[in-house]
Amino acid sequence: xxKKVIPAMLLxxxxxxxxxxxxxxxxxFEVGKAVWPFSCEEVMLIxxxxxxxxxxxxxxxxxxxxxxxxxxxxxxGQVNAHPISVIQAEDKAHPGQMMSLQPIIERTQALCGK
Numbered sequence: 025x026x027k028k029v030i031p032a033m034l035l036x037x038x039x040x041x042x043x044x045x046x047x048x049x050x051x052x053f054e055v056g057k058a059v060w061p062f063s064c065e066e067v068m069l070i071x072x073x074x075x076x077x078x079x080x081x082x083x084x085x086x087x088x089x090x091x092x093x094x095x096x097x098x099x100x101g102q103v104n105a106h107p108i109s110v111i112q113a114e115d116k117a118h119p120g121q122m123m124s125l126q127p128i129i130e131r132t133q134a135l136c137g138k
Contacts, residue, residue, distance in 0.1 A: 045072045046135035049082065050128070061123035062111045069128065071135035078105060079128065090129055 051066035068080040069090075076097055077090035087105040089095045097103040108125065115121045 045070050048131075048135060050131065055127070059123070059127060061113055061125050061128060063113045064111055067111075067128075069132040069135065071132055075136055076103070077129060077132045078103075079108060079111075079132070081111060090125065090132055 047068055047070050049066055049068045052060040052062075062079075064081045064083060066082060068082055070078045070080065072078070074093060074097075075091075076094040078094055079088045079090055080086065081088070087103070088108040088111060089098055089103075089105045090108055094103070094105065095107075098105045109122070112122045112125065115123045
C-alpha cells in the first residue's frame with residue numbers, strides 16, 4: 025500500500041508540471057547489485073514534459089537531478105532538487121570512481137516518449 029501512496033503524494037507535491045510526468049520505480053534487485061549506481065535500495069525515475077530527468081529516493085522523498093535540463097531548472101529556482109552525486113555509489117571495481125549513471129539515465133529518457 026505504501027508503494028501506491030508515496031508516488032501519489034509525490035505527484036501532488038511536485039505541482040502541475042509533474043502531472044504530465046512519467047514515473048517508474050526501479051530497485052537494486054531489479055537492475056542488479058553489480059551495476060546499481062545508488063546508495064539507496066530503490067529510486068523513482070521521472071521524465072518531465074520538458075525533458076528534465078529526476079530520481080527520487082522514496083524513503084526520503086528527496087529529488088535528485090539526472091541531466092543538464094534538470095540542473096538548469098534547479099539553478100533557476102523552478103525545482104528543488106539535490107545533485108545526484110549525493111546518492112551515487114562508488115564503483116568498488118574502480119576505487120575513486122563513481123558507478124555509471126548511464127543505464128539509469130537511458131531508462132529515464134525512455135519515459136519521455138510515453
